[in-house]
Amino acid sequence: MSANDHWITTPVTAELLRGALDVERTELGVLPHRLPARARAQCADEQLAMAESQPSGVRLAFRTRATAVELDALPTKRVYIGAPPRPHGVYDLLVDGRLVGQGSVTEGNTVTVDMRTGTSERRAGRPGTVRFDGLPAGEKDVEIWLPHNETTELVALRTDAPVAPAPESGRRVWLHHGSSISHGSDGSSPTAIWPAVAASLGGVELVNLGLGGSALLDPFTARAIRDAPADLISLKVGINLVNLDVMRLRAFGPAVHGFLDTVREGHPRTPLLVVSPILCPMHEETPGPSAPDFGGLGEGRLTFVPMGEPGEAAGGKLTLRVIREELARIVSERACDDPFLRYLDGRELYGEGDVEELPLPDQLHPDAATHRRMGERFAALAFGGGGAFA
Template identity: 70%
Template sequence: MPLHRIPVTADLIRGALDLETTPDGGLVPHRLPPRARARNTDPQLAAVEVQPSGVRLAFRTRATEVELEVRPTTRVYAAAPPRPPALYDLLVDGTLTAQSAATGGDTLTVDMTTGATELTPGPPGTVRFTGLPARLKDVEIWLPYAQKTELRALRTDAPVEPAAASGRKRWLHHGSSISHGTDAASPTAVWPAVAASLGGVDLLNLGFGGSAMLDPFTARAIRDTPADLITLKVGINIVNADAMRMRAFGPAVHGFLDTIRDGHPDTPILLISPIHCPIHETTPGPGALDLPAFAAGTLRFLATGDPGEAAKGRLTLVTIREALERIVTQRAAEGDKLAYLNGLDLYGPDDKDLPLPDDLHPDTATHRRMGERFAERVWGRDGSLEGF
């Protein structure tokens, strides 16, 4: 049976805050709105906010065959160990049913030692799924979390309509590369996606690799976005970049929260401190690529700061956790509907059976453990946000 070409429209897309129309009619999802992007001056954030972690197509259909025409941008790291193909996850009625990688697309080659990049254009490609059940069903296609993706068209063997509103609570999460998904095997294996599935909530993932920096424009984007629960996982990027001292960090956290509260006066907010990361527990940043390990074919990171300077206000994960707990205690006493979750409760020093492969990012099994622990502590056994 021939497939029907269906344009990808905004009503088919979940998990994005903006959709950029390309000159030939494609759509590129963004996880920050235009005003925030206009305020940004950092190429790292510009690169990662357009990577669609948590973004998915959602529709109802009887189709047994679905193709998604895309133009992905695949990142290749020069001289680094090869990475597996970026996967698209297809869910039928909420259950992961199939996975596939795209053909075609552009290639961005990155030199991790210098930061230099080179873009090689390529043709559009296709992601194909077959053998789906012929009954009427809800289908979601989750896009690769670290691959900029231009959506061009659906091709199916039966009509498609946008998925009905789920009525589920909307969870807005903001964090670092760990929340973005780094080193998870696929988009639904990222820990916030795992937790969202277990809690039956609708995820908006604003995890930005290397870029959870308490930027005011990110706070304004959160302020202006409807949500039933907001979680903020703060600290690791600020340490890796050696971006602040304690004098600036505390007021910056308060300012970030105050801005969000302007639009969410009563929404529960959970402030989450960093998970265990041995290189930065008591050693300040900046973080760096371990060049000898890299030359030997292993991707690993290290901390280059002086532990003795923590007493002078340089930030470590230990001092950041202490500061965040103080801030939550103070604001909660003032009546703010704010709670604290120690990141060590998601992944801590006792989790020695799952070491961080590059000394910074969790693997798929650790993402799963973190998502399960978050769900247990935050959703509660009855899914009622019992922590609030």
């Protein structure tokens, strides 16, 4: 903590947070969640627990005259045995919608993962502080976007002037659900992942339910979306169903219908955009599952390879081509009775024309430059003239 004698400490409460569907009170402070407690109680999967507690799209939002801000936080960092250290999570500070500062908390809990054995070990750490100063004088709206890839327990907020929850912006709320690509995997900072880029360009408030490795048409996720306030909804479906090999074609269609039915129970007339997977060459015609290739791990390279065989699609195993065809068919049929339902081919966000210039570094996830491109394209296609969210 700074020696500044004029700090004002403001308790972090749900009123100061946007983008979270639940806020858990802890011994130290609060832990934002992107799935409500009821949904979390219905699945004990460690991957889901990690993903939903990583606050992608979650931000503190307040109005203040402060020129200096400190945030104490306890992050949970992940270390992968045999791989170089991962960069610390980034906090983005925006003033009146403009990025003016970035920082990280280097302390925190540590989870050490052995990907070869699937085991992990947790070590408790201590909170740290991220500080922003030199902010413009005068009344302003401040947002601190939390690291999209680190579970972050919020301990204390200090400023050199009083703060109040930011007033409602009047902007529409866009709720987006997808996989690790939507979660922000390999994005450079929380406001640089593609849904955040698209939300900024589209002038909307983002609720990001991109859940790394967990976009699996789970009923509890559908119910969470059903019950959440939203003016616009998009569902990006497909890649996790393939790379985890969790279902066959026979189950896929009814699962999509069931997911959409549940969402429509709470949002019968909300613009709803179904987005198919972006191009992923290794799974276009080859089913999953995917598996890590550890050959380059020591040099900091982790790539993935498909474990299925192309001919298995004939027996009902899913490929990205099959998923796109089925999603397009399902949306077309349902749209006859649902004029607010639309479909977007994910290859319009990243497709054949992008592979040579911006290849997927690990064969699955886009890099930072691709996140920017996808966000810009989604904004144009969804929020632009004639788009589902225009």
